[in-house]
Amino acid sequence: MREAISVFAGNGVMEEFSSLPKIFRDVVVNEQWERHRNFLLTQIYRDIQRVSGWYSPAAFVASVLDGASQKEIKKFNEQLEDLLQRPVIGEVGEASIDAAIEWDPFLHFLF
Structure with missing residues (x-):
């Protein structure tokens, strides 16, 4: 803005x-x-994780980046797959804090 x-x-x-x-x-x-930003970021993570059985992260990224290069789509898909395997939510620890710190800019650049 x-x-x-x-x-x-x-x-x-x-x-x-x-x-x-x-x-x-x-x-x-x-x-x-709409609640605090961290809450919204956490909700996006949970929603993507929850629906990944019928709406794959790869399909989600391809949909959001419709028209982007395959290289760009692949890059974001790999980042999302990595973050979904890490403890962004749950027990607080160094690993979850590091993953959460990466989640925010990932979404910023994806959207």
């Missing part, structure tokens, strides 16, 4: 010109309304 606002320079902060300032303000409210 900051980058989008900065593209318009001074006009990016004027609601008369752009809806970006309102969206930027609402992000904080929406995050609280």
